Amino acid sequence: MRNNVIKKKFPIVFGVRNKDEAVLKQSTSGGFFTAVSDLFLENGDSVCGVVFSEDYEAIHVLTNEKKARDKMRGAKYVQSSLGNIFEGIERLLADNKKVLFIGTPCQVVGLKNYICQKKINEINLFTIDIICHGVPSPAVFREHIRFIEQKYGKIINYSFRDKEVGWRGQNVTIKTNQGRVPQKIAKSYSNLYFNSLIIRPSCHKCQFSTLKRKGDITIGDFWRINEENSKFNDNKGVSEVLINSEKGLALFEMCKEKLEHFKVSSQSYIQPNMLCPTEKHFATEWFWHRYLLEGFTRYRSIWCKLKLKTVISKIRRKLCKVMGFEKVGN
Ligand SMILES: Cc1cc2nc3c(=O)[nH]c(=O)nc-3n(C[C@H](O)[C@H](O)[C@H](O)COP(=O)(O)OP(=O)(O)OC[C@H]3O[C@@H](n4cnc5c(N)ncnc54)[C@H](O)[C@@H]3O)c2cc1C
């Protein structure tokens, strides 16, 4: 007898956002994570994601409560500590419980390898990997936190991507017991992160910066939404969601009623970090030399010099191009 089963072609890509405006506002992009994790929590199952501890360490935790899950919302641009979380997941799976894990692609692969080594059936394990620009070492973030607290008081809230000035604004909000930290200082760490000055050397060689994703689902910010569906381009935030497996598809089908969504038909979802690792900033060595000498206390001076270096480098490149030189140095 012929096998008539038609194999689905993955990834199936969607643009999505949560219908709940309050959830959307608290989420980094389109609030897909809340919709999918609700499925698990409403069934008494567990979700594993990243929260800030009391002293602002990014840590992976396991929970079956919405209050703890809500703290996972918000991207934390620093390497999270996994601690012994894989053992906790192993115990739940061995007990036939369902678990949703979200993390960077290398963390997803690490977990899958661990579960495979332990010879545990992974049928109840569901994984989401994030599109990943890279992670800085927790030591740099710790120093940034220490600098802020010494100058502005005890931090009571830290948001890398609050939507006060819209999703694309990349606004950083840090509130302390003495008030709000000025935006220029609040952004000091994320400026270094987004300019790829502080991400780990291994991230510049990342083998997971590819279209072959490791999670059942991949999520990220749908930055090129305007090319695909201008109706969603209202600066409230929209996620791109890549369905990579039958398991991922089943989850999407179950949570889609909480989402406004549409199928993506072009390549507009493909981001640089899905093709190759993040390139090192040309002034990385210079930055580290200055930073190790002066730290965050001299951030403003380092940052201004860095911006000047960048402008000079761009002018040099343009001049070299005009003059027809092939190889352009920095
Ligand atoms: C370090 C990092 C780099 C990223 N790089 C890109 C990128 O280059 N392009 C892009 O489109 N999107 C990137 N993202 C993903 C994006 O910022 C959003 O997190 C994603 O779109 C989810 O949107 P949401 O509204 O559903 O998430 P939210 O509801 O805000 O949830 C965020 C989720 O991310 C998880 N998370 C938070 N911090 C970390 C961390 N340090 N390590 C692992 N998991 C974490 C949380 O557990 C939570 O599940 C990155 C995220 C992180 C954390």
Ligand code: SF4
């Ligand atoms: S860039 Fe690659 S190696 Fe670095 S955290 Fe992301 S997935 Fe891991």
